Amino acid sequence: MIGGSIGLALKEKSPDTEIRVWARREAALSGITAAGFATMASTSLDAVLRGAKLVVLCTPVEVMPDLAALLLPPLDSDALVTDAGSVKQVVLDAMVPVLKHQFIGAHPIAGSDRAGIEAARADLYEGATCVVTPTSDSPRSAVERVTAFWKFLGCRVIEMSAAEHDARLAFTSHLPHVAAAALAMTVDRSAPDWTDFVGGGFRDSTRIAASNPDLWTGILLANETSVTRSIAEMQEILQEFRVAVESRDANTLRRLFAEARTSRNRLNSDLDGI
């Protein structure tokens, strides 16, 4: 979905650009070809990379370290590599020692619980935030070329360090996946036949609990410290609710729910950051 959406958007915005797609498995090639954006699709890294100007890695983050060494030989010396991984420090740690100044990490914050080329959409990145995470050594010209690429797809680009990106996304993205999963499990463990008693609230709140288990295991383990902290903070806030309910403290409960409403509305405002 992530890579396919980039292909569809590129094809729409720049029909003459040559778009080559690499896939690990032969079985994936027919779906990619059917999506209609690829000039060529192949399981040969060499065939896809030779002469490429910009390479975008859209694999799960735990696969990227193995890819780094495989990219280097076929890559042109003036080519740049970026990625769409949900965590950035582990990706930089794997890529930068091998690819040096040719790698500029990125994370377009867009997606859903769906996966696969069939879920790709040409407008996935339209209006999305893309965080670009250069190192202090990254050449400005390389940062600017990668930034221009993500902007061309429709993203608003924000630049920050990989560490800062990971600390923030632990709260805004990784924790929500843990919370949705824990909520779905709590209800289902209490009784698995309560389908008739869930409403729209449960449905929306647990949508991302249907996400890919392998993908999210990789993301959480690549951002262990911040994710652990975010889970601990949510447990503490749940404890505030629990104590207020147990002690029948209406004032505290009202204050907690009012804070939650303010928080939710602030974080979902369509205005630019405050």
Place this chain on the structure above:
Amino acid sequence: MIGGSIGLALKEKSPDTEIRVWARREAALSGITAAGFATMASTSLDAVLRGAKLVVLCTPVEVMPDLAALLLPPLDSDALVTDAGSVKQVVLDAMVPVLKHQFIGAHPIAGSDRAGIEAARADLYEGATCVVTPTSDSPRSAVERVTAFWKFLGCRVIEMSAAEHDARLAFTSHLPHVAAAALAMTVDRSAPDWTDFVGGGFRDSTRIAASNPDLWTGILLANETSVTRSIAEMQEILQEFRVAVESRDANTLRRLFAEARTSRNRLNSDLDGI
């Protein structure tokens, strides 16, 4: 929204039925009249209730005890009273001693984070589950009349005790509201200016955190024991995730996320209960 949607649905399905609306505040009457379904709208309980065949209470649950005594004098002896409250035991405890066999509690599981007559929709109850909660003394004829009313609005009706209803809804509805609120607060307390870093996952997972604080304070305190238990169970499951992340236990994390996906898909299946 709850009462207005009943009015709109009734008007659509049975245009000749007389629909009278009572509101506590004079200021609410113009909105009700503008919605177009009411034969009359008034702040006089007496004027609205006299000669009524079926009365549907759509107030917050904490208001219902005060209403019970006010309903009795004007009510016809063959009239029935039902309600749309999100908890049932406290409502029955307040209503049945006063209204006796004339009260049959109900909870149509439908709604959203929105409120007020402007959010009313004629199709809100179409396909929704409505739990009807008679006591062991309730006359079958009364239960059947109230059941027929909710079915007429489009609901699938399930009958169970008020206590059983409350124990289930603590998990399927009340806990999701606490979880959404806690998640929004956790992210916002960590840094209130992270609007650019939230994606669709956070947005969906926290939609119901924007719900009315007074309403949900009332609901939680009216279902204290079961809500406390549901929060405790979610805290424990969050702890399973936290330990797995901290100890870098990929197998356990993968198993937890896989369980969550199964749970989510089972509880949101459109098939009838398993």
